[in-house]
Amino acid sequence: MPKYTLNIRRFSPETGKPAYFETFDIEMEGHRPVLDAILEARNDQDGSIGIRCSCQAAICGSCGVRINGNPALACNTLLRDAVATAEDGVTIDIEPMGNMPVIKDLIVDMDAVHWKKVDRVVPWLVPAGDPPEREYVVPHEAMVDVTQSMACIHCGVCVSDCLSMEADPEFIGPAASAKAYRFVGDPRDSATKDRLVHLANDPSGIYDCTHCFKCVEVCPKGVAPMNQIMRLRRRATGDYAIKDHNNGYRHEKAFVSIIEKWGTLHEAKLLPDSYGEGILGKLNPDAQKNLIGSLPTALRGLASGKVTIPKVLHHHRLPDIDKIKDIYEKVEGRPERIELNLYIVGDEAEMIDDEPTAPEVVAAAPTEGEGA
Amino acid sequence: MPEHDVLVIGAGLAGQRAALAAAEQGVTVGIISKIHPVRSHSNAAQGGINAALNPDDSWESHAFDTVKGSDYLGDQNAIEIMCREAPDEILHLEHLGVTFHRNDQGLLGTRAFGGASAARTYYVADITGQAILHVLYEQMLKYSDSIDRYEEWFTVDITTDDDGRCSGAIMRNIRDGSLEVFKAKTVILATGGSGQIYKPTTNALVCTADGQAMAYRAGASLMDMEMIQYHPTTLLGNGLLITEGARGEGAHLYNALGERFMEKDAPNKMELASRDVVSRAEQTEINEGRGFPDGSVHLDVTVVPKKRIHEALREIVMVGRDFAGIDITKEPIPVKPGQHYIMGGVKTDVDGQTDIPGLYAAGEVACVSVHGGNRLGANSLLDTLIFGKRSGVHAAAVAKQRNMPDVSASRLDQVRDEIDERINREPGTGRRVSDVKAELGAIMDAKVAVYRDEAGLQEALEVVRRLKEEAKTATIDDKGTVFNQDVLGSIELGYMVDIAETIVLGAIERKESRGAQFRTDFPERNDEEWLKHIDIKLKDGEPTIEYSPVTITQWQPQARTY
Numbered sequence: 001m002p003k004y005t006l007n008i009r010r011f012s013p014e015t016g017k018p019a020y021f022e023t024f025d026i027e028m029e030g031h032r033p034v035l036d037a038i039l040e041a042r043n044d045q046d047g048s049i050g051i052r053c054s055c056q057a058a059i060c061g062s063c064g065v066r067i068n069g070n071p072a073l074a075c076n077t078l079l080r081d082a083v084a085t086a087e088d089g090v091t092i093d094i095e096p097m098g099n100m101p102v103i104k105d106l107i108v109d110m111d112a113v114h115w116k117k118v119d120r121v122v123p124w125l126v127p128a129g130d131p132p133e134r135e136y137v138v139p140h141e142a143m144v145d146v147t148q149s150m151a152c153i154h155c156g157v158c159v160s161d162c163l164s165m166e167a168d169p170e171f172i173g174p175a176a177s178a179k180a181y182r183f184v185g186d187p188r189d190s191a192t193k194d195r196l197v198h199l200a201n202d203p204s205g206i207y208d209c210t211h212c213f214k215c216v217e218v219c220p221k222g223v224a225p226m227n228q229i230m231r232l233r234r235r236a237t238g239d240y241a242i243k244d245h246n247n248g249y250r251h252e253k254a255f256v257s258i259i260e261k262w263g264t265l266h267e268a269k270l271l272p273d274s275y276g277e278g279i280l281g282k283l284n285p286d287a288q289k290n291l292i293g294s295l296p297t298a299l300r301g302l303a304s305g306k307v308t309i310p311k312v313l314h315h316h317r318l319p320d321i322d323k324i325k326d327i328y329e330k331v332e333g334r335p336e337r338i339e340l341n342l343y344i345v346g347d348e349a350e351m352i353d354d355e356p357t358a359p360e361v362v363a364a365a366p367t368e369g370e371g372a
Numbered sequence: 373m374p375e376h377d378v379l380v381i382g383a384g385l386a387g388q389r390a391a392l393a394a395a396e397q398g399v400t401v402g403i404i405s406k407i408h409p410v411r412s413h414s415n416a417a418q419g420g421i422n423a424a425l426n427p428d429d430s431w432e433s434h435a436f437d438t439v440k441g442s443d444y445l446g447d448q449n450a451i452e453i454m455c456r457e458a459p460d461e462i463l464h465l466e467h468l469g470v471t472f473h474r475n476d477q478g479l480l481g482t483r484a485f486g487g488a489s490a491a492r493t494y495y496v497a498d499i500t501g502q503a504i505l506h507v508l509y510e511q512m513l514k515y516s517d518s519i520d521r522y523e524e525w526f527t528v529d530i531t532t533d534d535d536g537r538c539s540g541a542i543m544r545n546i547r548d549g550s551l552e553v554f555k556a557k558t559v560i561l562a563t564g565g566s567g568q569i570y571k572p573t574t575n576a577l578v579c580t581a582d583g584q585a586m587a588y589r590a591g592a593s594l595m596d597m598e599m600i601q602y603h604p605t606t607l608l609g610n611g612l613l614i615t616e617g618a619r620g621e622g623a624h625l626y627n628a629l630g631e632r633f634m635e636k637d638a639p640n641k642m643e644l645a646s647r648d649v650v651s652r653a654e655q656t657e658i659n660e661g662r663g664f665p666d667g668s669v670h671l672d673v674t675v676v677p678k679k680r681i682h683e684a685l686r687e688i689v690m691v692g693r694d695f696a697g698i699d700i701t702k703e704p705i706p707v708k709p710g711q712h713y714i715m716g717g718v719k720t721d722v723d724g725q726t727d728i729p730g731l732y733a734a735g736e737v738a739c740v741s742v743h744g745g746n747r748l749g750a751n752s753l754l755d756t757l758i759f760g761k762r763s764g765v766h767a768a769a770v771a772k773q774r775n776m777p778d779v780s781a782s783r784l785d786q787v788r789d790e791i792d793e794r795i796n797r798e799p800g801t802g803r804r805v806s807d808v809k810a811e812l813g814a815i816m817d818a819k820v821a822v823y824r825d826e827a828g829l830q831e832a833l834e835v836v837r838r839l840k841e842e843a844k845t846a847t848i849d850d851k852g853t854v855f856n857q858d859v860l861g862s863i864e865l866g867y868m869v870d871i872a873e874t875i876v877l878g879a880i881e882r883k884e885s886r887g888a889q890f891r892t893d894f895p896e897r898n899d900e901e902w903l904k905h906i907d908i909k910l911k912d913g914e915p916t917i918e919y920s921p922v923t924i925t926q927w928q929p930q931a932r933t934y
Contacts, residue, residue: 014852014853033695044804044806046849047861048850048852048858050857054413054577054578055576056576056612057416057612057613060407060412060413060415060416061410103854104852105855123513124469124510124511125469125510127469131467135479137477137479138478140473140474140481142474143474143496144497147471150496150499151499154410183469186471188469221690
C-alpha cells in the first residue's frame with residue numbers, strides 16, 4: 001500500500017498560537033482522493049482536524065483547500081495526482097484557501113468574502129411583470145448556456161487564488177461574476193441592462209479582471225468563470241454600448257482598433273487611446289481621472305525603457321496585415337456572435353468526430369481573451 | 373433567545389421550500405442548518421423531477437406509477453395530492469428561475485425515468501437538484517427581510533412544553549460553540565435522510581438521521597423504517613451515484629457474459645424498471661457469479677450519442693473522469709447497488725404534521741407516505757417540494773393562532789452538561805466515535821441490504837444494540853469550541869445508532885417481501901397479513917411496534933411486473 005505524508009496547516013484561534021504545520025502519515029491507494037486521506041487522519045489520529053466536507057463527490061462545494069499551493073476540492077483530487085506536484089515527491093501540503101480569513105485549520109470564512117460578493121449582483125431572477133400561465137418560452141441553447149454558470153457549486157476555489165482579488169479585495173471576483181452571468185444570459189430576466197451598467201461602472205467590477213486564467217484552470221466544475229466575465233463585457237460593450245466610468249468600453253474599442261490597424265499591440269497608443277478617441281475624447285471627465293491615475297504606469301514605462309519616443313512614433317506594422325483584416329471581416333460579418341460554450345461542446349477532438357461545424361466554433365476561441 | 377413563529381430545521385429543498393411558503397403567509401420565519409444551505413444533500417439529486425405536465429400525460433397515470441412503484445405500500449391519498457400538485461410546482465420553479473431543459477420549441481422538455489409509463493421527468497442536465505436548490509437559495513436571499521437564516525448551527529434537541537406541544541429547539545452555534553434556545557410556535561423538521569448509517573452510501577456525510585432521531589426521542593412515530601432503497605447504479609469502490617438519467621438516456625446494463633440481464637426480470641421496461649427490481653436483478657447476477665470479477669456489473673453509456681452525453685450527463689462524465697479514471701463516452705462504468713434513500717421516516721399526515729402537536733416533518737426525514745416500499749426515481753425532489761410547501765403553509769396558519777411558548781432554561785443546562793460530558797470523555801476510555809460508526813456502516817450494508825433474512829437481521833440487531841451502548845462512552849479528541857466537528861460527530865453517532873435499531877426492527881417485523889424489503893425466507897408479497905405500515909415509537913425508553921393501515925383510494929393491489 002502506498003504511503004503518503006499529509007502536511008496540514010493547523011490553526012485554532014482559541015489557543016492564541018500562530019498557525020503551524022503538522023504531518024500525518026497515511027497508507028492508502030493512490031486512486032483515493034486527498035479528502036479520504038484527511039478523513040482517515042481525522043478518524044484514526046486526530047479528531048480535531050477541521051475541514052468542511054459533505055458529499056465526497058464534488059457536488060456540495062464544501063472541501064475547497066490548497067493542495068501543494070494550488071486551490072482544489074480535496075474530494076476530487078486523487079492522492080497520486082497530488083503527490084506528483086509535491087516538492088519532495090512524498091509530502092502533500094494542505095492549506096486553507098486564500099483570499100478569505102481562516103476560521104480554524106482548513107475552514108475559511110466564505111461569508112465574509114464570497115457570499116458578500118454574491119449579494120452584490122442581485123442574485124435572483126428579475127422577471128418582467130407577472131409570470132405567464134405556462135412556462136416562459138426560451139431557446140434551448142440559452143438554457144444550456146446559463147447552465148454552465150448554474151453548475152457553479154460556490155466552493156470558492158476560484159476565489160482562493162484570484163490575482164485581481166489579491167490586489168483589490170473588493171473585486172467582484174470570478175464566482176460572483178459567473179452568478180451574474182447566470183441572470184444576464186437568462187432570457188427571462190428583465191434587468192439585464194441595469195445589471196450590466198452596474199457591473200461595468202463598479203470600480204471593482206468586471207473590468208477589474210486581468211485575464212490570468214487561474215479561475216478557468218482551477219474550477220472543478222468547468223464553469224470557466226473568466227469566460228463568463230468576458231461574456232458580461234461583450235454584452236456590456238457589444239450589445240448595450242455601456243460607456244462606463246472605468247473606461248472599460250473605450251479600452252476595448254482602442255484595443256480592437258489598434259490590432260486592426262497594426263496587427264500587434266501598440267502599447268504606447270493603447271493607454272492614451274483608451275481614455276478616449278481623439279483630443280476631445282481625452283477631455284472627458286472620466287478619461288481625465290483615469291489619465292491622471294495612469295501617470296505612474298506611464299512614467300514607469302518610460303523609466304524602464306518599455307515606452308520610448310521612437311517606439312511611440314514607429315510601431316512596427318505586421319507585413320501581412322491584410323490577413324488580420326480578413327479575420328476582422330469574417331468575425332464582424334457574421335450574422336450572430338458565436339459563443340464558445342465548453343459546457344455544450346465537450347473537448348475539441350470529440351466535436352470534430354461528431355460535428356462537421358465544430359472547427360468554426362473552436363476558431364471563435366481567441367475572442368474569449370479580447371479586451372485586454 | 374431567538375424567537376420565530378415558524379422555525380425550519382434543515383435548509384435543503386424541503387426546508388427552503390417550507391420557509392418560503394411560510395414567509396408568504398406573513399409569519400416570521402427562522403431557518404437553521406448545520407451546513408451552508410447550498411451544501412445540502414438535495415444537490416445530489418441528478419436526474420430530475422417528475423410531473424404530469426404534458427397535455428397527453430395525466431396526474432392519475434403519474435399516481436398509478438407511484439403506487440405501483442411503492443409496491444402498494446404508499447398512501448394513495450398522499451400520492452394523489454403529490455401528483456396533482458406537481459405540474460404547478462414545476463411551473464412555479466420555472467418562474468423563479470430554474471434553468472430547466474427546453475425542447476426545440478423552447479418549451480419544457482422531458483426525459484424518461486425508471487418505473488414511469490411516460491417521459492415526465494423535468495431536468496437541468498444532470499444537476500437538477502443543485503439547480504433547484506440554488507434557485508431556492510436565491511429566493512431566500514431575495515426575501516432575507518422576512519426569513520432569518522442561521523447557517524452552520526447544529527440542532528441538538530427539539531423541545532416540548534408541559535402540554536406535549538413542540539416549543540422550539542436547542543442549537544449549538546458551530547462557529548463559537550455557544551448554545552441557544554430557539555423558541556417557535558411551530559417547528560418543521562427538514563433534516564434529510566440517514567444514509568450514513570450505511571457504508572458505502574451515496575448519501576453525504578451530513579445525512580446522519582438527525583431529525584428522525586430527535587423526533588423519535590421526543591415521542592413521534594417513525595414509519596416504514598425497513599424500507600431502504602439501494603440504487604442500481606453506484607460506482608464500484610466509493611459508492612458514488614450514477615444518475616438513473618443515464619439509463620433514461622438509453623444506457624444499458626450488462627453482466628460479465630455480455631448479456632443485457634434485465635431482459636429476464638423486466639422484459640418490457642428493461643433498465644427502466646423500478647429501482648428495487650433493477651437492484652435485485654444486479655445483485656442476483658453478482659451473487660450467482662455472472663458479475664465481473666471485481667463484483668460489479670457494467671453500465672454502458674457509450675450507446676448514447678456523445679453530444680447528448682456532454683449536454684445531459686456532464687456530471688457523470690466528470691465522476692467517471694475524476695473518481696474512476698474512466699471516459700464514459702468510450703468505456704462502460706462498473707456499478708453495483710448501493711444504499712441511496714430511506715423511504716421510511718417520521719410519520720406525518722399530508723400537511724406534514726407529526727404525532728407531536730406543532731412539530732412538522734417534510735422531505736426525506738418524513739414518511740407521508742408517498743414512496744411506500746420503493747421510491748421512483750425523480751419523485752424525491754417532488755416529495756420535498758410539495759410537502760415542504762404544504763408543511764410551511766400549515767405550520768404558518770397554526771402559528772398565527774398561538775402565543776409564543778415558553779422553554780424552560782433547565783433543558784438548556786441539561787443539554788450543555790450532556791455536550792460537556794461528551795467532550796470531556798478521556799480518549800482511550802472508550803472506542804473512537806469513528807470506529808463505532810465504521811462498524812455500524814459495515815453491519816448494515818452486510819445484513820440489512822438488498823437481500824435479507826431472519827438470521828442476518830438478528831445478527832445485525834445484536835451488533836447495533838452493542839454499538840448503541842458503545843456510542844455512550846465513545847471518545848473524541850477535540851476539546852475546543854470553535855468548529856468542534858468532533859463533538860458534532862459524537863452527537864450524530866447517537867442519532868444514527870437509535871435510527872439503525874428501528875430500521876433493523878422494522879425489517880425483522882415485516883415477514884414478507886415488498887418493495888425494497890426482500891426476505892429470502894419470505895420471498896412473496898403477502899397482502900393479507902402485511903399490507904400495512906409498521907410504526908415504531910419510544911415507550912418508556914423502549915422501541916415499540918404498532919401497525920397502521922395503508923390508505924387505498926382507487927388502485928387495488930395487483931401483481932407487479934415491469
